[in-house]
Amino acid sequence: MYALQTKDLTLGYGEQTVIDQLNLLIPKGEMSVLIGGNGCGKSTLLRSLARLLKPHSGGIVLDGEAISHMPTKEIARKMAILPQSPVAPEGLTVLQLVKQGRYPYQTWFSQWSEEDENAVQKALKATHMEEYAERNVDSLSGGQRQRAWIALTLAQDTDIILLDEPTTYLDLAHQVEVLDLLFELNKEDNRTILMVLHDLNLACRYADHIIAVKDKGIYDQGKPEDIVNVELVERVFGLQCDIIQDPLFGTPLCVPHGKGRRVHRDGAGGV
Amino acid sequence: MTKYTSFRMKAISFLLDRRALWVIAALVCAVLVTALLSIGLGEIFMTPDQVVKALFGYGDEMNELVVKQFRFPRIAMAVLAGAALAVSGAILQGMIRNPLASPDILGITWGGALATIGFLTVFSDKANALTVSIQWMPLASFTGAVLAGFLVFLLSWKNGISPIRLVLIGIGLTALLQALTTLLMIVGPIYRASEANIWITGSVHGTNGEDVLTLLPWVVILLILLMVYSRRVNLQELGDDVARGAGAMLLKDRIVLLLISTALAGGAVAFAGGVGFVGLMAPHIARKLVGSSFGVLVPVSALVGSMLVMIADLIGRTLFSPLEVPAGVFTAAIGAPYFIYLLYRSRNK
Numbered sequence: 001m002y003a004l005q006t007k008d009l010t011l012g013y014g015e016q017t018v019i020d021q022l023n024l025l026i027p028k029g030e031m032s033v034l035i036g037g038n039g040c041g042k043s044t045l046l047r048s049l050a051r052l053l054k055p056h057s058g059g060i061v062l063d064g065e066a067i068s069h070m071p072t073k074e075i076a077r078k079m080a081i082l083p084q085s086p087v088a089p090e091g092l093t094v095l096q097l098v099k100q101g102r103y104p105y106q107t108w109f110s111q112w113s114e115e116d117e118n119a120v121q122k123a124l125k126a127t128h129m130e131e132y133a134e135r136n137v138d139s140l141s142g143g144q145r146q147r148a149w150i151a152l153t154l155a156q157d158t159d160i161i162l163l164d165e166p167t168t169y170l171d172l173a174h175q176v177e178v179l180d181l182l183f184e185l186n187k188e189d190n191r192t193i194l195m196v197l198h199d200l201n202l203a204c205r206y207a208d209h210i211i212a213v214k215d216k217g218i219y220d221q222g223k224p225e226d227i228v229n230v231e232l233v234e235r236v237f238g239l240q241c242d243i244i245q246d247p248l249f250g251t252p253l254c255v256p257h258g259k260g261r262r263v264h265r266d267g268a269g270g271v
Numbered sequence: 272m273t274k275y276t277s278f279r280m281k282a283i284s285f286l287l288d289r290r291a292l293w294v295i296a297a298l299v300c301a302v303l304v305t306a307l308l309s310i311g312l313g314e315i316f317m318t319p320d321q322v323v324k325a326l327f328g329y330g331d332e333m334n335e336l337v338v339k340q341f342r343f344p345r346i347a348m349a350v351l352a353g354a355a356l357a358v359s360g361a362i363l364q365g366m367i368r369n370p371l372a373s374p375d376i377l378g379i380t381w382g383g384a385l386a387t388i389g390f391l392t393v394f395s396d397k398a399n400a401l402t403v404s405i406q407w408m409p410l411a412s413f414t415g416a417v418l419a420g421f422l423v424f425l426l427s428w429k430n431g432i433s434p435i436r437l438v439l440i441g442i443g444l445t446a447l448l449q450a451l452t453t454l455l456m457i458v459g460p461i462y463r464a465s466e467a468n469i470w471i472t473g474s475v476h477g478t479n480g481e482d483v484l485t486l487l488p489w490v491v492i493l494l495i496l497l498m499v500y501s502r503r504v505n506l507q508e509l510g511d512d513v514a515r516g517a518g519a520m521l522l523k524d525r526i527v528l529l530l531i532s533t534a535l536a537g538g539a540v541a542f543a544g545g546v547g548f549v550g551l552m553a554p555h556i557a558r559k560l561v562g563s564s565f566g567v568l569v570p571v572s573a574l575v576g577s578m579l580v581m582i583a584d585l586i587g588r589t590l591f592s593p594l595e596v597p598a599g600v601f602t603a604a605i606g607a608p609y610f611i612y613l614l615y616r617s618r619n620k
Contacts, residue, residue: 052512076518083512089368091562092508095275099286100506104518108499112277112286134274136562156517 001028003160003192004049004079008058011041011048018044020216021058028159031186032194033203036213037237042196043084043164045213049194050081050162062160076104079160080153084196085168088137094148095133098123101155123154126189127181143174150181161185163195167202175199179206200237204228204251212236228252291567294560298574302350305578309585310342314592339480348478349584349598350577351486352543353553357576358494359536360550361557361568362528365504367434370558371613373551374536377441380547381448382419383412383540388452388467392459409482412470413541419448420533432525473546473599475584482542489538494573497531501565504528508563546583546599548606549576555613579605 004026011019018041026032026049034042047053049060051067060067067075080101088097101123102116124130127147132140137148146166153161166182167175183206186193197203203210204224212219212227214236220227233241233254240257278285310326311317315337317325324330325338356374363372374380390411394403423444427436452471456464469476503524506514515521536550553576554568560575561567583601590596 047512050516052515072515072520073518076516081512081516083510083516086510086513089365089508089563091558092564093274093562096505096562096564097509100502100509100513101517103502103506106502108502109283111502112279112284114279114284116284117277152513153516 002026003028003062004194005061006049006058007061009045009048009060010056010058011044011053012056013044017056017216019048019213022217024211024218026192026194027209028192029186029190030192030208031183031206032192032209032211033207034194034196034211034213035198035200035203035236036219040213040236041216042213046081046162046164046194046196047083050079051075052081052083073104076156076158078158079162080156080158081162082149082153082164082166084164086149088145088148090138092137093134094124094129094137094140094151095120097137097148098129098133098151098155101152101157104156119157120151120155123151126154126185127151141174142170143177146170146174146178147181150178154185158191160192160194163193165196165198167197167199175202182206200228200233200254201246201252204253205246205249224252225250228254285566288561288564288567291561291564291571295567295570295574298571298578302574302577302581305581305585306346306350309346309581310338312585312589313337313342344478344480344483345475345584346581347483348475348486348542349580351483351490352475352539352546353549353576353578353580354494354573355486355490355535355539355576356546356549357553357557357572357579358497358569359532359539360576361554361565361572362497362504362532362535363550364554365508365563365565365568366525366528366532367438368508368510369434369438370555371551371610371617372438373548374532374540375545375547375550376438376445377533378419378423378444378448379416379533379536380540380545381445381452382422383416383537384467384471384545385448385452385455386415386418387412387470387544388455388459388463389415391463391467392455395460395463409485409541412544413537416537416540417533419444420529420537424529432522432529469597470544471599472597473544473602474587474595474597475543475580476588476595476597478542486538486542490535493531493535493538494569497528497569498566500524500528500531501569504565508565543580544597544599546580547603548610549579549602551613552602552606552609553579555609 002025006022006024009019009022036042048055062078098120124133127150129147129151132144137145166178179202182193185191207224210224211221212232219236220232229243230241233239242255244253244255246253276287276289278287307319307322310322311319317334321330321334322338325334360373364370390408394401396402423441427440456467503519506517506519511521554572556575557568557571561571579602580598584598586601587596587598
């Protein structure tokens with residue numbers, strides 16, 4: 001089963017084509033990660049999947065239906081998107097932020113039904129943000145803030161969640177914290193997650209499915225351990241590297257070549 | 272939930288911010304008390320109980336005349352115009368996501384100014400008397416304000432409305448309108464120029480009961496419509512991508528909100544002239560009081576705006592008595608430094 005599907009999708013800005021005639025399947029219930037060099041079009045692709053960018057030609061199918069024919073609120077009940085580095089207005093509390101995720105379910109007279117409250121509580125609980133519900137978003141740490149935004153997408157109560165670089169500007173500890181949370185959501189709630197990540201090693205650890213974007217299309221896709229190798233990294237990122245096994249998880253770990261200090265340990269000799 | 276109360280009645284449900292409800296209640300009281308005091312102050316002094324008596328027709332004849340004919344309509348107009356300008360600014364600031372946006376910047380005020388002085392010039396005969404009734408002036412001002420708003424909106428249209436383009440075009444058009452207004456003032460008779468100048472500064476002097484009754488339903492209806500739309504503003508404030516991702520129809524919402532904002536500012540401008548900076552200051556003060564959730568920001572901004580114009584008018588007609596200083600002088604006197612303070616603060620961020 002596929003959660004999302006593109007049909008001859010062509011994307012671009014003005015005259016410039018970024019993605020050309022792409023046919024892509026996003027597996028249901030899995031965690032998929034888009035990787036690729038800067039400016040390769042992976043964020044553009046993600047945004048168009050979320051109907052934030054109109055395709056030049058071709059289409060996107062969600063649950064067997066073309067999204068161009070679906071009312072936008074109906075799409076919002078099936079698929080949520082968290083854009084890159086969103087900014088909350090001054091003085092907004094976490095609860096007020098997360099509550100906005102209920103927009104596609106509300107009407108002007110019903111703005112806080114019991115379902116709304118339950119969904120928001122569930123989202124706050126899943127993201128471990130309950131105790132911060134009444135704090136201002138500006139007063140939170142980077143990791144907490146990102147968790148609050150993820151809670152907003154969870155409150156939308158969708159099967160599919162798209163995220164554009166959810167770990168940007170976070171330190172390593174907070175990156176792991178956010179990815180662990182998404183991993184839980186995928187494995188325990190069975191939600192389909194598709195995101196753009198910059199860190200190849202973290203992508204290999206968390207993703208069931210990796211999609212490498214290159215030259216206006218897909219270079220390769222599949223399980224990280226099957227497809228991530230020296231050749232892929234060189235072709236997709238233009239980087240020489242060694243691929244070793246992650247000592248903790250057994251997933252592929254990319255060790256880049258290049259310059260740097262060399263340290264000789266315990267008389268083991270030079271390299 | 273300690274800060275919020277859930278309100279549910281069958282299909283109707285809202286989440287209420289308890290602190291905001293208290294702030295609104297306190298501001299309503301403050302507006303009423305200030306209005307009562309303000310009606311009593313002036314050339315003829317009245318105590319609050321005399322004011323109340325006069326309002327309900329039990330006072331002495333002179334007091335009743337002063338209250339009903341002059342002061343009450345004037346103060347009611349200050350309240351209405353202040354509220355309308357403040358809310359118009361709150362909409363623009365929320366939509367454009369910039370705390371420096373206001374109806375003054377979007378050309379609305381100056382569109383009204385140009386139309387007003389155009390009206391005064393075109394319909395004056397050689398003896399400087401108006402050839403049509405002065406009652407039509409508010410309609411001219413309103414039309415000018417709304418047309419200017421639409422023009423900004425049309426010129427900034429390019430596959431939708433980008434807030435930043437809206438601001439830039441607004442500033443450009445404002446400069447043009449200002450220049451044309453100045454031109455008309457220089458070309459026209461001196462007497463008209465001074466009249467137009469008072470209008471541009473903004474004054475509630477000479478308001479009659481009919482003006483109030485014309486503006487009142489207008490403001491009330493638009494405010495109700497806006498409250499219905501408030502959750503859409505909340506969503507827009509999170510950014511275009513988040514809003515569209517959550518199922519908002521940005522273009523439609525923006526058009527409706529711009530219409531409401533222009534109509535509110537246009538209404539205020541039609542009767543009170545270009546009272547400046549209220550649309551900038553009031554939403555800002557309101558945000559400090561209750562945060563940026565739009566459902567409470569609208570009533571609080573409205574009340575703060577009412578207070579500002581009412582106090583500015585009170586100072587203007589009492590401090591330099593018997594000289595009348597237009598209320599707009601004082602809103603600008605506080606507003607301009609406040610604007611600089613905001614710029615200064617955003618620089619240090």
